[in-house]
Structures are given as structure tokens and as C-alpha cells.
Amino acid sequence: MVPLTWYLILAAALFCVGLYAVLARRNAIAILMGIELMLNAVNINLLAFWRYTDPMVPTGQAFAAFVYAVAAAEVAVGLALIVSIYRNRETVDVDEINLLKW
Amino acid sequence: MTLQHVLFLVFGAVALGAAIGMVTARRVFHAALWMLLSFFGVAGLYVLLEAPFFAAAQLFVYMGAIGILIIFAIMLTRGMMRQRLPRVNDQWWFAGLLAAVLLGVLAWLIWQGPWPVSAAAVPEGSLHRLGTVLVDPEGYALPFEVASVLLVMSLIGAVTIVRER
Amino acid sequence: MEFLSRLLTFLSDALVNIGAWFHGLLVGWGLGEPWLTLITGGIGALILAFFPLTVVVFMIWAYRKIAARMQGRLGPNSSGTWAGPYGILQTFADAIKMLVKEDVRPRGVDLVPYNLAPILVVFASMVLWAVVPFGPAVIGTDLSIGIFYVLAFSSAALIVFLMAGWSSNNKYAAVGAFRAVAQLIGYEIPQLLAVLAVVMVAGSLRMQDIVAQQDVAFLFQLPMTALIFFLASMAEINARPFELLEAESELVCGYFIEYGGMKFGMFYLAEFMNSTAVAAIFATLFLGGWRGPWVDQAPILGTVWFLLKMGLMIFLWMLIQITLPRLRIDQMLAFNWKFLVPLALANLCLVGLVNKGITEAFPGGVSAWTRAGLLLVANIVLFLATWAVVAAHERKAQQRRLAWEQAQVEGAEVSA
Numbered sequence: 001m002v003p004l005t006w007y008l009i010l011a012a013a014l015f016c017v018g019l020y021a022v023l024a025r026r027n028a029i030a031i032l033m034g035i036e037l038m039l040n041a042v043n044i045n046l047l048a049f050w051r052y053t054d055p056m057v058p059t060g061q062a063f064a065a066f067v068y069a070v071a072a073a074e075v076a077v078g079l080a081l082i083v084s085i086y087r088n089r090e091t092v093d094v095d096e097i098n099l100l101k102w
Numbered sequence: 103m104t105l106q107h108v109l110f111l112v113f114g115a116v117a118l119g120a121a122i123g124m125v126t127a128r129r130v131f132h133a134a135l136w137m138l139l140s141f142f143g144v145a146g147l148y149v150l151l152e153a154p155f156f157a158a159a160q161l162f163v164y165m166g167a168i169g170i171l172i173i174f175a176i177m178l179t180r181g182m183m184r185q186r187l188p189r190v191n192d193q194w195w196f197a198g199l200l201a202a203v204l205l206g207v208l209a210w211l212i213w214q215g216p217w218p219v220s221a222a223a224v225p226e227g228s229l230h231r232l233g234t235v236l237v238d239p240e241g242y243a244l245p246f247e248v249a250s251v252l253l254v255m256s257l258i259g260a261v262t263i264v265r266e267r
Numbered sequence: 268m269e270f271l272s273r274l275l276t277f278l279s280d281a282l283v284n285i286g287a288w289f290h291g292l293l294v295g296w297g298l299g300e301p302w303l304t305l306i307t308g309g310i311g312a313l314i315l316a317f318f319p320l321t322v323v324v325f326m327i328w329a330y331r332k333i334a335a336r337m338q339g340r341l342g343p344n345s346s347g348t349w350a351g352p353y354g355i356l357q358t359f360a361d362a363i364k365m366l367v368k369e370d371v372r373p374r375g376v377d378l379v380p381y382n383l384a385p386i387l388v389v390f391a392s393m394v395l396w397a398v399v400p401f402g403p404a405v406i407g408t409d410l411s412i413g414i415f416y417v418l419a420f421s422s423a424a425l426i427v428f429l430m431a432g433w434s435s436n437n438k439y440a441a442v443g444a445f446r447a448v449a450q451l452i453g454y455e456i457p458q459l460l461a462v463l464a465v466v467m468v469a470g471s472l473r474m475q476d477i478v479a480q481q482d483v484a485f486l487f488q489l490p491m492t493a494l495i496f497f498l499a500s501m502a503e504i505n506a507r508p509f510e511l512l513e514a515e516s517e518l519v520c521g522y523f524i525e526y527g528g529m530k531f532g533m534f535y536l537a538e539f540m541n542s543t544a545v546a547a548i549f550a551t552l553f554l555g556g557w558r559g560p561w562v563d564q565a566p567i568l569g570t571v572w573f574l575l576k577m578g579l580m581i582f583l584w585m586l587i588q589i590t591l592p593r594l595r596i597d598q599m600l601a602f603n604w605k606f607l608v609p610l611a612l613a614n615l616c617l618v619g620l621v622n623k624g625i626t627e628a629f630p631g632g633v634s635a636w637t638r639a640g641l642l643l644v645a646n647i648v649l650f651l652a653t654w655a656v657v658a659a660h661e662r663k664a665q666q667r668r669l670a671w672e673q674a675q676v677e678g679a680e681v682s683a
Contacts, residue, residue, distance in 0.1 A: 002110045002150070004217050010114045010147075012208040014140075016201040017121040023197035024190045027130050029175055033137050036168060037121055040144050043156075051151045052217070055224040058232045062242045064156060065232075068163050069249040073256035075168050079175040080260035086179040095191055105301055131433060135380060138426055154412045158419035166422030166455075170448060173429050177441070229411055229472065 007048035014041035028082045028092045032075060039071045110150055117143030128189060130176055138169045152224045155232070279565035282405045286311075315396050315407050323539040326581065327358045330539075333582075334589045361532075368528035376525065377434035384431035385526065385533035391424030392540035399547045400474045402557050402569040413474035414462055417548055418455070421503060425451050428522050431534075435525035443522035446511060446596055450502060453603045454509075458499035460611035464492045464618040465552050468642065478556035483639040486553040489618060491646040491653075493553045495611050500549060502599070504542040506584050508591045509599055546580035547573075554580075606657075614649055621645040 014037055021034025043064050050060025086092050120140035127133035141164045148157040225231070235241035277284050286307075293303055328343060332353065335342025343354030350356045372378075395417050397407035410416055425448050432444020466472055468489065469480040486493045502509040523534045550556060554576045557569030594602070625638055 001221075002106055004219050005212050006110060006114075007147075007151070008212045009209050010118065012205055012212065013118055014121055014144075016205040016208075017118070017125060019204065020197050020201040021125040023200065024194035025125065026189065026191050029172060029179065030125075030130055030133055033124060033133060033172060036137065036164070036172075037124070037140065040141065040164070044144060044147060047148060047151050047153050047156060051153070051224065052219045054220060055152075055222055055228065058228065058235045061153065061156070061228070061232045062235055062245075064153075065159070065236065066242075066245055066249050068159060069253060072163055072168060073252050075171060076256045076260045077263070079171055080263040083175055083178050084263050092179045131377070132379075135430070154410060155415065158412050158415045161419040161423040162415075166419070166425060167452075170425055170429065170452065173426070173433070174445075174448075177429075177433060177445075 004048060004052040007044060007052075011041040011044040011048070014038075014044070026093050026095055028085070028094050028097075029079070031094065032078050032082070035078075036071060036075060039067060043067050106150060110147070113143045113146035113150065115143075116140070117147060126189075130180065131173070134169065134173050134176055137172070138165055141165050141169065155229055279567055280404075281567045282402060282570065283566065311407065312397075316393055319393060319396055319540045319543055320536075322543055323536060324358045324362075326539055326543060327361075328355055330585055331357070333585055337586075337589050365529050365532035370529075371527050373436065373525050375436040377436070380430040380434035381525075382530075384427050384434070385530045385537075387427045387430070388424065388537040389533050389540070391420055391427060392537045392544060394420050395541075395544040395548070398474050399544070400478055400551060400556055401573055403562065403566045405566075405570060406475060409473060409475050412472050414466065414477065414548075414552070415472050417544075418459055418462065422455055431526070432522035435522070437525050440522050440524050443524070447522055450509065450511060450596070450599060450603075453600060454499045454502035454607075456499075457495050457603065457607040457611035458503060460608075460615050461492045461496035461499065462552065464489060464615050465496075467615075467619055468622055474551055474556075478551060478558060481555040481558060482635040484553065484555040484558075486555075488639040488642045489553075489646055490643070491610075491614050491649050492618065493549075495607060495614060496549065496553070498607060499611075500545045501584065501587070502603070504545050504584070505538060506542065507588045508594045510588070510593045511596055511599060542584060543577070543581060546584065547577045549580050550576035610649075610653060613653075614646075617645050617649055618642065 018034040018037030018041060021037065022031050025031055025034065046060050046064045046067065050058075050064075053060075082092055085097060089097060091097065117140050120136045120143060124133045124136035124140060127136055141160060145157040145160040145165075148154070148160060236246050237243050289310075290303070290307060293306060298306070332342040343350060343357035345351065345354055348360075350360055398410055398413045398416055400406040400409075428444050428447045428451070432440045432442075432447070435441075465477065465485055468485070469477040471477065471480075505511075523531060526534060550573060556576075557573040559568065559572035562569045562572065621641055625633055625641055629637075
């Protein structure tokens with residue numbers, strides 16, 4: 001069986017890559033994609049802990065299912081906001097969307 | 103190096119490599135495609151973790167719904183002939199440093215602590231158990247209902263925000 | 268005589284026995300454990316991958332022939348160049364023609380998604396066959412999430428249309444891709460809800476369990492559910508009347524306008540493979556899969572019954588496809604969101620209630636026929652209720668139309 005630490009380190013690596021995407025990219029949609037990557041890493045962690053710690057109790061799986069629902073809800077609203085901003089400002093570059101009025 | 107180790111390395115490489123491809127892609131459409139490949143790798147990892155329901159849910163929700171949403175948003179916010187924006191902002195080196203430091207700290211922490219691993223096998227009816235606990239009043243029925251309310255809220259909110267006036 | 272009886276016994280469960288013989292052969296050669304599983308699994312996967320390809324080659328010919336005869340023409344024949352008896356080799360000729368065509372690369376396309384899309388679309392159609400139960404012990408892999416795997420891959424395949432449409436650098440392709448995704452995502456919902464009703468009654472996601480629960484085929488237990496799944500699947504496989512995605516006369520073939528030669532051939536192939544796979548899934552879910560008379564004695568008959576049922580569904584889809592015109596995009600989407608989704612939700616609620624009610628009312632278990640009868644009654648009630656609602660709606664729309672025409676006539680009289 002693959003040791004638990006491998007899964008955890010892989011999830012940590014995915015999380016850090018997602019964090020870099022959120023902090024460093026200019027396109028707002030790319031930032032949302034980084035957030036999705038971070039949520040995926042969290043899901044891997046949850047399921048790895050469920051599998052390796054106590055597979056009889058379905059808490060980890062239930063939690064992962066809720067993370068799916070929350071991720072879907074958040075990406076829907078986030079993308080709606082981005083599309084709405086694009087209609088008003090003609091850009092999705094987050095460095096240019098830094099004034100409330102103009 | 104059993105087959106499981108090899109499969110873990112393959113799927114892990116696909117997930118991580120595609121994630122790195124996503125953050126370094128020139129065009130954001132390519133970044134979305136790399137992200138979908140990363141989701142596919144993660145689905146493979148879920149199969150290794152003996153949670154096949156979540157592998158299929160990953161394909162269904164992430165690739166089939168969230169991926170399509172993101173690609174639609176990319177198409178709606180980018181003309182086909184537009185010039186490409188610069189990819190990263192001015193603090194990218196600091197972001198990279200921060201991510202690397204965080205990875206180092208997490209990896210060190212993970213390597214340290216003895217984790218309470220049990221060698222129990224996954225029970226046969228784990229799928230049934232998951233379904234039962236999600237609708238059991240003493241289980242997670244309340245978070246389940248709250249999640250469905252959240253989804254309805256986000257649906258109405260998204261439609262309202264994007265509505266043409 | 269002895270040889271004949273042994274041959275018949277071998278043939279009565281032919282596929283399983285051939286597999287066991289091959290397995291014994293490999294063990295006799297002294298292969299160890301991981302190689303054994305890998306090789307037998309690999310050969311099984313290859314056979315499972317080539318089966319839909321061969322079926323589709325025959326099916327394309329059958330579709331063109333049947334369509335032609337129904338429309339009063341001849342179809343593929345050998346009156347010009349020889350193409351086999353009844354033109355049966357026409358598909359091979361088409362395939363060779365597509366292979367020798369020039370591989371055009373339009374300017375400005377995004378190469379990687381453009382070339383990857385045809386491959387992925389065939390891949391997405393092929394993996395559905397892994398969980399189709401061909402017989403009592405003949406299945407690619409009996410996953411614990413059987414039918415959910417099918418739904419997940421049909422849903423994940425939508426990305427491919429977006430890839431094809433966007434990377435073609437062509438506005439008709441992009442519009443076609445948007446419409447394709449709008450249609451396919453929309454019709455996934457009633458498909459999923461119908462499957463959910465079946466899974467509730469069967470009590471499991473495994474394909475073999477769903478087949479085993481069908482002492483009475485689910486078509487007779489849950490006819491409304493079958494109808495919803497039938498309509499939603501027809502939209503998922505782009506059969507007329509939902510054939511907007513490749514509307515040759517409207518969108519110039521939609522999202523694969525920039526594909527020529529063998530790439531187009533792969534899209535064409537994938538579409539037929541998809542419709543065959545969905546026919547197989549329908550046969551498994553609603554018609555009883557491999558169940559039929561005399562399957563206990565000769566399990567190979569299970570495969571025969573299954574192929575017959577699958578062929579029946581394909582023929583039914585061809586029949587509808589050949590005779591109906593196509594819907595507009597707004598008619599199609601209105602049909603889905605305003606009719607099919609509420610109907611599927613009502614169906615799910617009703618079936619769930621009746622199913623749970625049966626479990627509560629008869630705690631000692633109930634015979635399959637009683638349960639089938641009660642579910643059938645519930646479905647008929649739903650059908651009548653839907654009919655009443657639609658008739659009332661139509662009556663109101665008719666009255667409104669008459670009133671409007673009346674107003675037009677009066678207005679003309681006043682102004683005349």
C-alpha cells in the first residue's frame with residue numbers, strides 16, 4: 001500500500017501550485033482555476049485520511065462531497081462576477097480592476 | 103514497487119505536472135485544458151484510494167460542469183483575435199517563493215508526525231454507508247440540506263448577476 | 268456423439284469458457300500474477316474496444332440502407348462500382364476514402380486541442396463499453412458505481428466539443444460548440460434523474476445488480492422513466508429531432524466544420540459508437556439486459572438476447588431519426604427545461620414515494636410482480652396527470668390564439 005505521507009505531500013504540492021496561481025496570475029479566471037486546484041488538493045487530503053485512518057466511518061467521504069458542492073457553487077458565482085465585470089470594464093486583468101468607480 | 107506505487111506515481115505526475123502546466127501556460131484556454139488534465143489525474147488518485155464514487159464525481163462535477171463553466175467564461179471574456187495579456191503580475195517571484203516555502207514547511211511537517219494509520223480494509227458497502235449517512239437525521243442530513251440551499255442560492259445569484267439589463 | 272455433447276456444453280457458455288481456456292493456457296506457460304492479470308485484462312480491453320468498432324461499421328450501412336428504403340430510395344448498392352452484395356462494403360469504401368484525403372490544417376487553429384479532439388471523442392465513446400453487461404458473467408468490469416461511471420464519462424465528454432469548436436478559429440464552429448454544450452448539458456439532467464429513479468428501485472449502482480433486479484423488465488415497471496430516459500438519450504446522441512449539433516443545412520455541420528478527412532471520420536464514428544453504447548445502456552437499464560428465456564441453461568443466449576435488444580433500440584432510434592424533422596434550438600431547450608426536467612423530478616419523487624411506501628407497508632418483503640404492478644400504477648397516474656396539465660396548457664394557448672386572431676379581425680374591420 002502506498003504510504004499516507006505520499007498522498008499528503010502530493011496534496012500539499014498541488015495546494016502550493018494553486019496558491020502560486022492565485023497570487024501570481026493576472027487573469028481573473030486563472031485565479032479561479034488556482035482556487036479550484038486548491039480545493040482539489042483538500043479533497044485528496046480528506047479522502048486519503050478517510051482511507052488510511054478509519055474507512056469504516058464515512059465522515060471523510062461526506063466532507064469531500066460537501067467540498068464538491070461548495071466548489072461548484074463558488075465557481076458559478078465567481079464566474080458570473082467575472083463576466084459581469086468584463087461587460088463593464090472590457091478587461092479581466094485584475095491589475096486594471098483596482099478602482100471602484102472608473 | 104508494487105503496481106499501486108507505479109500507478110500512484112503515474113497519476114501523481116499527471117496531476118502535478120498538469121497543474122504546473124496550468125500555471126505556466128501562455129494562453130488561458132490552454133491553462134483550462136491543463137487544469138482538466140490535472141482533474142483527470144486526481145480522479146485516477148481517487149480510484150487508487152478506493153473511492154470510485156468520488157472518481158466518477160470528479161469527472162462529472164469538475165470536468166463535466168466546472169471545467170465547462172470555466173471554458174465558457176474564457177470564451178465570453180476574451181475575443182478570439184485579442185492580443186495576449188502578460189501572464190503574471192509583478193510580484194510573481196515573491197508568490198513563487200511563498201509557495202515554495204509553504205511547500206517546504208508542509209512537507210517537513212508531514213514527514214515528521216506519526217500519523218494514526220490503520221491497515222483496515224475498505225468495507226464492502228461503503229457506498230451504501232455514504233448514502234445512508236448523508237440523509238440520516240443523526241448523520242449529515244443538515245449539512246446536506248444546507249448544501250442544496252447553497253447551490254440554489256448560487257444558481258439564482260449567478261443568473262441575476264449575469265442578466266442582461 | 269460424446270464430442271457433440273461436449274461441444275454443446277462448451278458453446279452454451281462460450282465466452283466464459285474461452286476466457287477460462289485462455290487463462291489456463293497462460294498459467295500453463297508459467298506466467299506470474301501481475302503479468303497474468305495485465306495480459307488477460309489487456310486482451311479483454313482490446314476485444315471490448317474493437318467490438319463497438321465492428322458493430323458501428325455494420326450499423327452505418329444499416330442506417331443508410333434503412334433510411335433510403337424508408338424514404339423511397341435505394342441506398343448503398345452495387346449498381347455502379349461494386350460494393351458487395353446490397354452495398355455492404357460501402358462503409359469500408361467510405362473509410363478508405365476518408366483515410367486518403369489530404370490532412371488540411373486551417374490557418375490559425377490551435378494545434379493541440381484541434382488534433383486531440385477527434386481522438387478524445389472516440390475515447391469517450393469507447394470507455395462506456397467497459398461496464399456493459401453482455402451476459403451473466405461477461406462484463407468488462409463490474410464496477411460498484413456502474414451506471415454512474417457511464418453518466419460521468421458522457422458528461423466529461425462535453426469538453427471535447429468545446430475544444431473542437433474553440434480551436435477551429437471559426438465563428439460557426441464556436442456557435443456550434445456553444446449550442447452543442449447547451450443541449451448536452453441540459454439533457455443530462457433528465458437523463459440523470461431517470462437513471463436515479465431506476466437505481467432507487469433496483470437498490471444498487473452496479474450494472475449486474477440492476478439486471479438481476481429485473482424479474483419484470485423496468486420498461487413495464489417504470490414506463491414514464493423509460494420515456495424520459497429515451498427522450499433525453501435521443502438528445503444526448505444527437506438523433507433527430509434533436510440533431511441541431513450537426514445540422515448540415517443550418518450551421519454547416521456545427522462544431523466540426525473545420526475537420527476534414529479522417530478527423531471528420533472519427534467524429535462520425537464516435538457519434539455512432541455513442542448511439543450504440545446508449546442503446547446498450549437502455550437495453551440494460553430498462554429492457555432487462557441479458558435476461559430472457561433459457562438463459563439459465565445456456566448463458567451464451569444471454570449475450571444473444573442482449574444484442575437483439577440493443578439492435579431493437581438502435582432500430583427504434585433510426586426509425587425516429589429518419590422520419591422526423593429537427594427542432595430549433597429554442598424549441599429544444601424549452602422542451603428540456605420547461606417540460607422534461609419538471610417531469611423527471613415529479614417522476615423521481617413519485618417513484619421514491621411508492622418504493623418507500625412499499626417497503627414500509629409490506630415489511631416482510633413483497634413479490635416482484637406486486638411491486639412492479641404498484642410502480643406501474645404510479646407511472647400511469649403520472650402519465651395521466653402530465654397529459655391533463657399539457658392539455659390544459661394547450662387549451663389556454665389555443666384560446667389566447669383565437670382571441671388574438673379575433674382582435675386582429677376586429678381591428679381590420681374598424682380600420683377598413
